[in-house]
Amino acid sequence: MKIRAYTTLALAVSMAGLASCGNSSDTTLSTPTSGNTNISVDESFQPILESQVDTFEGIYERANIDAAYKPEGEVVKELINDSTRIAILSRELTPEEVATIEKNKRIPRTTRIAVDAVALITNPNNPDSLLTLDEVKDIFNGRVKNWNKLEEDTKLGDITIVFDNNNSSTARYVRDSLTTDKKLPQNTFAANSHQALIDYVAQNENALGVIGVNWISDLDDSTAVSFLNKIKVVGISKDPAPLTTESFYQPYQAYIAQQAYPLRRYLYVISTEGRTGLGTGFASFLGGDQGQRIFLKSGLVPATMPVRVVGLRN
Known part of the structure; x- marks a missing residue:
């Protein structure tokens, strides 16, 4: 009986430890196409990012992205404080901001996704x-x-x-x-x-x-x-x-x-996700063919897809 009780307690402690390893943007069950994550977005890009999130969630039904649209300064603050691990911004991080994030054992990865x-x-x-x-x-x-x-x-x-x-x-x-x-x-x-x-x-x-x-x-x-x-x-x-x-x-x-x-100006997705989770999957979607086509349709210039310019003559 003592052995059984100890085993049960050890299992409970182990499960609690696993649960505590997750954070607001990187859950233990997250994969590139499923799970839950939050992202912080410069509110200047709310219309296009709402379209991107809706499309992504429509394709991957087990994915749930909670997007918060805020002023640029608040988005950067959340990324530095680890309140989010995916940020959409119109600028790259400064060397000081990168150093602060790396000091906390996270590595920011920046990808240009559009021209605004x-x-x-x-x-x-x-x-x-x-x-x-x-x-x-x-x-x-x-x-x-x-x-x-x-x-x-x-x-x-x-x-x-x-x-x-x-x-x-x-x-x-x-x-x-x-x-x-x-x-x-x-x-x-x-x-x-x-x-x-x-x-x-x-x-x-x-x-x-x-x-x-x-x-x-x-x-x-x-x-x-x-x-x-x-x-x-x-x-x-x-x-x-x-x-x-x-x-x-x-x-x-x-x-x-x-x-x-x-x-x-340019539009960037910045990820500090420590492993390949849903945030990383969404960042890859934005830079991939489907995400780039959505940028093209919205009137922005996609970063990796050429824009066809048609000249008209009288």
């Missing part, structure tokens, strides 16, 4: 929907604060710059790529959601919105179409003195692929 862009949007009543890249930089550096500095005949007033979130990847992109001192001007505000950003621009003639193109690129998505019906998308020219409107490009897929549209 940052779009500028204005109110439909704003006649100035074409800006040079130099004018864009002047706006974000605070050198141009009124629409009449760009168009003398306009009746519009002071420019109001609107982001989705102060901690968003679009705000970070603008600071890093378009400003000289890594600071945003005083006339910058946060709408706290993409829907609120779109609504604000649609209702305010002086607004200039900054949004991930993924929210307005998929013309098969009714939400994206409804957003486009409320606003105008700005065309940007890299030429400081363009002679024709043909020098201006909107963030369409072909122009992103050709690098004609200047406000481009």
Whole structure:
């Protein structure tokens, strides 16, 4: 009886130990196509990642992916704190962030999965929907604060710059790529959601919105179409003195692929999963043929699949 009791206790302790080995994103029963995992996603990419998750779970019925859509800073924090082991971001980790993760005996693996862009949007009543890249930089550096500095005949007033979130990847992109001192001007505000950003621009003639193109690129998505019906998308020219409107490009897929549209950025999946679990399987799906086709359909540029550009002649 004593031997039997000891065996039962040892078995219970062993099972408890196995259960404790799992964490929120890497369970003991997880395989590349089954089990449960959580991922943390930059909310700029919510529309496309929702489509990717739905498709993956539709193919692999035993897979359950819990995706949390958050500002970029929170996504990075969760990856570093091991609250998640799969993150979708528009930037790679810094050397300091990599060192912190490796200090905790985890190895981050980064894969580029798509090319994205940052779009500028204005109110439909704003006649100035074409800006040079130099004018864009002047706006974000605070050198141009009124629409009449760009168009003398306009009746519009002071420019109001609107982001989705102060901690968003679009705000970070603008600071890093378009400003000289890594600071945003005083006339910058946060709408706290993409829907609120779109609504604000649609209702305010002086607004200039900054949004991930993924929210307005998929013309098969009714939400994206409804957003486009409320606003105008700005065309940007890299030429400081363009002679024709043909020098201006909107963030369409072909122009992103050709690098004609200047406000481009990459999309990455970063994994710290210690073994081949469901998170690793989903990351492989995103970089594989099916995931890349979904990026292509959404209006982004897939990282490993060529985009066919068709030229039309009159």
